Amino acid sequence: MSRVTTPTPAGPVPARPHDPTLTAACLVSRAAAALAVPARPTTVDGLVAGDPATVVRGVAVTTLATLEVLERAAAAGANVVVSHEPLDYDHTGASVDDLEAEGDPVLAAKRAFLAAHGLVVWRAHDAWHDRRPDGVDEGAARALGWALDPGPAAEGTSLCDVGPTTLGALATHVATALGARTARYVGDPAQPVRRVGLDLGFRGFARNRALLRRDDVDVVVVGEAHEWETASYATDAAHLGARGGPPKGLVVAGHVPAEQAGMALFADWLREVVPEVPVAFVPTPDLAHPAPSAG
Numbered sequence: 604m605s606r607v608t609t610p611t612p613a614g615p616v617p618a619r620p621h622d623p624t625l626t627a628a629c630l631v632s633r634a635a636a637a638l639a640v641p642a643r644p645t646t647v648d649g650l651v652a653g654d655p656a657t658v659v660r661g662v663a664v665t666t667l668a669t670l671e672v673l674e675r676a677a678a679a680g681a682n683v684v685v686s687h688e689p690l691d692y693d694h695t696g697a698s699v700d701d702l703e704a705e706g707d708p709v710l711a712a713k714r715a716f717l718a719a720h721g722l723v724v725w726r727a728h729d730a731w732h733d734r735r736p737d738g739v740d741e742g743a744a745r746a747l748g749w750a751l752d753p754g755p756a757a758e759g760t761s762l763c764d765v766g767p768t769t770l771g772a773l774a775t776h777v778a779t780a781l782g783a784r785t786a787r788y789v790g791d792p793a794q795p796v797r798r799v800g801l802d803l804g805f806r807g808f809a810r811n812r813a814l815l816r817r818d819d820v821d822v823v824v825v826g827e828a829h830e831w832e833t834a835s836y837a838t839d840a841a842h843l844g845a846r847g848g849p850p851k852g853l854v855v856a857g858h859v860p861a862e863q864a865g866m867a868l869f870a871d872w873l874r875e876v877v878p879e880v881p882v883a884f885v886p887t888p889d890l891a892h893p894a895p896s897a898g
Contacts, residue, residue, distance in 0.1 A: 623658065624658065625659045625877065625879065625880055626655065626656050626657060626658055626659065627650060627653065627654070627655050627656070627657045627683050627725065628656065630662070630683065630725070630877060630880075631655075631725055633876055633877060634727075634873060634876055637876045638730050638731075638734060640730050640733040640734055641733070643729050643733070646728075646729045646730075647689070647694060647695060647696075647726055647728050647729060648726055648727060648728055648729050648730055649725070649726060650724070650725050651689075651690050651691075651724050651725070651726045652714075652717050652722065652724040653683075653717065653721070653722055653723030653724060654723065655723070657682060657683070657721065657723045659682065659683050659877075659880050660680060660681070660682045660683075660880075661679070661680045661681040661882075661883065662681055662683045662684075662873065662880060662881065662882045662883070663676035663679060663681035663685070663883050663884075663885045664685040664866055664867075664869055664873065664882065664883070664884050664885065665685065665887050666686070666687050666688060666862050666863050666866045666886070666887040667687065667688040667887045667890075668684050668686035668724060669887060669890075670712065670713050670716060671888075672684075672885055672887050673713070673716060673717065673720075673722065674716070675885055676722070676883075677716075677720045677722060679883055679885065680881070681722075681883060681885075682721055682722055682723060683722070683723045683725060684722055684724050684725070684885075685725045685866075685873070686724055686725070686727070687726075687727060687728050687731065687739075687865075687866050687869075688859075688862075690713075690726065691710060692710075727869065731865070731869055735756065735758075735759065736751050736753075736756035736757070736761065737759060737761055738865050738868060738869060739803050739804060739862050739865030740756075740761035740801045740803055740865065741756075741761075741868060742864040742866070742867055742868030742869070743781065743801060743803055743861060743862070743864045744761070744763055744801065745868065746780050746781060746864035746867075747763075747765075747776065747777065747781070748780070749763035749764075749765055749799070750764075751763060760800070760814075761801035761802070761803075762798060762799070762801075762819070762820065763798070763799050763801065764797065765796060765798065765799050766795070766796055766797030766798065766821075767795060767796070767797055768795075768796050768797075769794060770788060770790050770791060770792050770793070770821075770822060770852040770854075773796050773799070773822060773852075773854065774786060774787075774788040774854045777824055777856055778856070781856050781860040781861060781863065781864065782860050782886075782889060783856040783857045783860035783889060784857075784860075784889045784892065784893060785857060785889070785891040785892070785893050786855065786856045786857060787854075787855045788853060788854045788855065789834060789841055789855075790822070790837070790841040790844070790850070790851060790852030791841065791844070791845065791852070794821070794841075794844070794850045794852050795850070796821045796822050796852065797821055798819055798821050799820065799822050799823070799824055800814035800815075800817065800823045800824070802814055802824070802825045802826075803824070803825065803856075803861040803862055803865070804827075804861060804862050805825075805826055805828070806826075808828070808829065808832035808833050808836070811825055811828055811832075811833040811837075811853075812833065812836050815836065815837060815853070818849070821850065822851070822854060823837070823852075823853050823854070824853075824854045824861070825853065825854070825855055825856070825861070826855075826857060826858040826861030826862060828855060833853065837851065837852070837853035841853075857890070857891055858890075859887050859888075859889055859890055860889050863886055863887065867884045867886075870882055870883065870884035871884075
């Protein structure tokens, strides 16, 4: 895959007055009622660390609550952190028992910091994706200067008219607009592009390939994907396009940068739900760094 690099943006942390009575549990309940999406039978959403009875002094919304992000959130005066991605390195928590049994020092240090600062962590993932339009995709589309096609968006498919442009120019725009330092792409950089499908975060080979197969999609933008699945499939699709088939392209932005703008949108939305408490967006830096060139 070809690579595009760009620096990571940062954002200010606003200060606002707080409600001395709102607890973390009430905050989550009010947000769920306002979002009003059908509950999944099994979900990763909810409070995953800290005391639900904690009175909220400030909220920091982020994409991935790394230890460095938690430190910045605490320094900014937040005691509730909303993280889209898992706190303990596993989407469903299946590895946490193993980490604990191993006496993992990284997990222990992170938990010690949470306890020392009285932080509560709220995982906000499933419901924000189940929103229509998908909250992550809508935020990314806004950051990219695109608009989601409302018909497919109402059914959970995010398509945008972007053209006319080329795959190479599109990849550069995605990297710049989303702060993706090591974005990569598959396909002919001169390929004409008019319509793009968004499948951000990590949504799996089945969804990725279904978008790539669509006659009305030229390029699919993903967060991350297994290289032997989606990237390999896109490579073969692009090769077939070079031999006379429909031209196809794939842009891989990176998981965190792909969902960052969607969580910034979540912070904006949450401010409207709980205007009495300060809500800040604390960006997660892109976890990837471009390797230095040999020359």
